[in-house]
Amino acid sequence: MKLVTAVIKPHKWEDTRAALETVGVTGMTVSEVSGYGRQKGHTEVYRGAEYDIALVPKIRLEIVAADADVEPIVTAILGSAQTGRIGDGKVWVVPVESVVRVRTGDRDDSAL
Amino acid sequence: MTTAPVTVLAATALDSGNTAWLLAASALVLVMAPGLALFYGGMVRSKSVLNMMMMTFGSLAVISIVWVLVGYSLAFGDDLGLGLLGDPRQYAGLGQLMGEQANGTSTVPVILVAVFQGLFCVITGALVSGAIADRARFGAWLVFVTVWTLVVYAPVAHWVFDRSAPGHHGGWLLNRVGLVDFAGGTAVEICSGASGLALAVVLGRRVGFGRDPMRPHNLTLVMLGAGLLWFGWFGFNAGSAAGAGQGAAVVFTDTLLAGAAGALGWLLLERLRDAHATSLGAASGMVAGLVAITPSCGSLSPIGAITVAAVAGVVCALAVGLKYRLRLDDSLDVVGVHLVGGLVGTLGVGVLATAAAPTGVDGLLHGGGAGQLGRQLVGAGVVLVYAFTMSGIIGLALQRLMGFRVDEEHEVSGIDLVVHAETAYDLHSTAGARSAGTGVLHIHREERR
Numbered sequence: 217m218k219l220v221t222a223v224i225k226p227h228k229w230e231d232t233r234a235a236l237e238t239v240g241v242t243g244m245t246v247s248e249v250s251g252y253g254r255q256k257g258h259t260e261v262y263r264g265a266e267y268d269i270a271l272v273p274k275i276r277l278e279i280v281a282a283d284a285d286v287e288p289i290v291t292a293i294l295g296s297a298q299t300g301r302i303g304d305g306k307v308w309v310v311p312v313e314s315v316v317r318v319r320t321g322d323r324d325d326s327a328l
Numbered sequence: 329m330t331t332a333p334v335t336v337l338a339a340t341a342l343d344s345g346n347t348a349w350l351l352a353a354s355a356l357v358l359v360m361a362p363g364l365a366l367f368y369g370g371m372v373r374s375k376s377v378l379n380m381m382m383m384t385f386g387s388l389a390v391i392s393i394v395w396v397l398v399g400y401s402l403a404f405g406d407d408l409g410l411g412l413l414g415d416p417r418q419y420a421g422l423g424q425l426m427g428e429q430a431n432g433t434s435t436v437p438v439i440l441v442a443v444f445q446g447l448f449c450v451i452t453g454a455l456v457s458g459a460i461a462d463r464a465r466f467g468a469w470l471v472f473v474t475v476w477t478l479v480v481y482a483p484v485a486h487w488v489f490d491r492s493a494p495g496h497h498g499g500w501l502l503n504r505v506g507l508v509d510f511a512g513g514t515a516v517e518i519c520s521g522a523s524g525l526a527l528a529v530v531l532g533r534r535v536g537f538g539r540d541p542m543r544p545h546n547l548t549l550v551m552l553g554a555g556l557l558w559f560g561w562f563g564f565n566a567g568s569a570a571g572a573g574q575g576a577a578v579v580f581t582d583t584l585l586a587g588a589a590g591a592l593g594w595l596l597l598e599r600l601r602d603a604h605a606t607s608l609g610a611a612s613g614m615v616a617g618l619v620a621i622t623p624s625c626g627s628l629s630p631i632g633a634i635t636v637a638a639v640a641g642v643v644c645a646l647a648v649g650l651k652y653r654l655r656l657d658d659s660l661d662v663v664g665v666h667l668v669g670g671l672v673g674t675l676g677v678g679v680l681a682t683a684a685a686p687t688g689v690d691g692l693l694h695g696g697g698a699g700q701l702g703r704q705l706v707g708a709g710v711v712l713v714y715a716f717t718m719s720g721i722i723g724l725a726l727q728r729l730m731g732f733r734v735d736e737e738h739e740v741s742g743i744d745l746v747v748h749a750e751t752a753y754d755l756h757s758t759a760g761a762r763s764a765g766t767g768v769l770h771i772h773r774e775e776r777r
Contacts, residue, residue: 260543261602263612263661264649267541 217312217324218286222277223249223305224297229275235296236279239288245278255303274305280312282328340428343435349572350436350444356563357447361388361454363556367611368458370549371660373542375742376462377752383457386466387473388450394477395446396422402482403445404490411500414486435571444567445489449481451564452516456719458660459524460531463739466747468732472527472722480523480718481515484711488515507707508687508700510579511568513623513674514711521667522712524658526720531733533657535740542659547607554611558587561618565625575626575686582625582633583618589634590617593641601645609645612665616644619669620676627681627689636676640669671708678704 224232229246236244250271257270281289286309293307317327365381372380391399398416405414424430425439434441453473457464488509490498501507501514509515534542544550565583569576594613595605617637621628624636648664651657658664678701681691690696726732733739738746745751 260541261598261604261606262544262608263664264598264602264645265652266602267543269541269543 217315217328218281218283218309219312220277220279220281220286220289220293220307220309222293222297222307223251223274224277224293225299225304226273226275228297228299232277232293232296235292236277236289239292240285241279241281241289241292243279247276247278249274249276253303253306272303280315280328282325340431341433341435342428342431342437343571346435346571346573347437347440349576350440350567350570353563353567354440354444354447356560357444357451357567358388358560360447360451360557360560360564361385363553363560364451364454366549366553367557367615368461368553368660370546370551370553371458371544371608372461374545374752376744377545378744378748378750379464379466380457380461382466382748383464383469384454386470387454387457390470390473391450391453391477392446394474395449396442399449399477399482400442400446402478403485404442407486407490407497407499411487411498411504413483414490414499441570445485448512448516448564449477449485452481452512452520453477455516455520455662455666456523456527459528459658459662461659462534462743463531463733464527465730465732465734468726468730471730472726472732475722475726476523476719479722480715481519484515484519484715488512488707488711501707501710505706506700506703508627508677508681508689508704509623509674509707510626510687511565511622513620513670513677514707517619517622517666517670518674518708518711519715521663521665521670522715523719524662525656525667526716527723528656528658528663530720530723530727533655534659535736537657538652538655544608547611550611551607554614558614558618561587561622565622569626569686578686579625581630582621582628585630585633586617586621586625586637587614588617589637590614590620590641590644593617593638594645595641597642597645612648612661613641613645616640616665616669619644619666620673623670623674624677624681626687627677627685627691629682629685632676632680632682632685636673636680639676640672643672644669667712671712674704674708675701678702 250273252270252272255272257268257272260267260269279289290307298304314324315327316323361384365384368384369377369381398420400422401416401419402414405416405418408415419425419442422439422442425442431438453476487499487501488507490502492498492503562580562583566576566580569579591610591613594609594616598609599605617640620636620640621633628636644665647668648661650664677691679692681689681696681700682694683690689700691700692698723732734743734746
């Protein structure tokens with residue numbers, strides 16, 4: 217089992233959700249986050265004073281999936297969230313040791 | 329049957345129309361307090377919005393009472409000599425003004441005039457707080473506005489607003505110098521701006537000023553507050569006409585146009601300089617235009633009002649940037665908007681006044697010569713220097729005696745929580761008891777059993 221985490225542009229979130237549905241993803245955890253990478257922040261102006269805002273709003277998706285499903289998921293995210301411009305975000309995959317479904321107590325693959 | 333009403337009319341000079349308007353106008357001026365609280369509160373960071381609003385509400389509570397006890401007498405009592413100060417005992421407590429005989433020839437109850445004028449003091453004091461956002465101890469602030477009402481505002485109001493009449497000697501700037509300040513360009517705007525400047529110097533810069541982005545946390549509150557201020561300003565200016573007649577109508581018209589032209593002036597400058605017309609710019613420009621029309625609303629034609637307010641919008645938009653060069657943390661631009669806008673309006677009378685307007689004075693461009701401009705300069709300069717000096721002294725004394733500024737640690741973690749034990753917003757209520765900051769509920773009454 218793997219945990220797929222993606223940080224993407226907020227306006228791409230609906231496209232990505234739809235793309236993930238077509239590859240059979242039935243659930244995920246989504247958070248509004250902020251951060252910065254190579255794109256750095258943006259500028260806002262209040263009463264003539266320019267503020268360099270270091271943090272840019274992003275959406276973070278977290279999906280726990282069976283090993284075999286990981287590649288289609290990553291491909292779906294790439295296909296839907298990519299604009300080709302700086303600031304598109306990252307996807308990373310880490311191994312998961314164990315998963316338990318709280319309602320039933322099911323473990324690991326049957327809990328996915 | 330027919331003689332009774334005549335007898336009643338003969339016993340009093342009161343005019344019900346004038347009285348009704350001044351009652352309503354006073355209530356409108358009161359609305360400026362929550363308006364200012366929203367305007368200022370939206371501009372600070374979310375961790376200090378309650379303290380910002382409490383400085384206005386605290387001023388409202390404290391100054392209303394101090395004004396009635398002594399302030400009104402200092403400002404509008406018979407002059408003690410040289411036009412500098414009224415007799416503090418004359419109307420102390422206002423009990424002397426309860427009967428109709430106290431009104432003399434006034435067409436409105438004098439006790440109502442006293443309250444109307446007291447609300448001016450409330451707004452002026454509250455305006456000062458914008459210069460020291462996020463970092464003033466609440467108790468010290470309340471002591472400051474108390475002393476400031478008696479030492480700064482009441483004398484200045486006496487000089488500027490207390491008109492001499494048969495049997496009554498008023499203040500020197502109005503009666504001897506001939507300053508024209510219809511609703512408080514000097515007494516309210518320049519006075520609050522100069523007092524704010526002094527306190528910003530005394531308290532020093534906020535932690536992280538010029539380094540951290542201290543963005544306004546809620547611009548919708550700022551817009552709502554600016555709108556309420558404009559609404560209340562109709563009472564402030566047109567109420568100062570002291571009657572519901574032609575004069576009040578002219579002043580009302582100029583007040584409408586000033587907010588509009590001020591907003592456009594500020595937005596135009598922003599669009600050219602920063603490439604964006606901002607909502608904060610619209611709200612600020614509106615206030616700048618209204619500040620400038622405060623002294624001049626009785627002296628300008630509608631076109632004159634548009635001119636002065638548009639100039640104020642542009643000049644104030646330029647002035648607010650100065651604090652970064654001067655490294656002066658006038659947090660919400662009390663100087664840039666109220667001091668500078670007050671100067672534009674007060675001097676604007678000397679330039680653009682027309683004798684066709686209620687105050688009947690011609691300025692430079694209407695053939696009145698430079699005399700009035702000189703009188704305006706004297707009034708503006710005197711109030712600026714006096715308010716700055718005295719507020720600075722009061723501020724320093726309080727800093728020394730009781731501490732005016734909160735600890736650095738508390739300032740950084742948030743003044744709302746430390747000073748008031750409250751948080752303005754709970755935006756995590758869906759997660760119930762486990763969300764950030766919600767904690768565990770203790771009911772004090774049950775604990776005591």
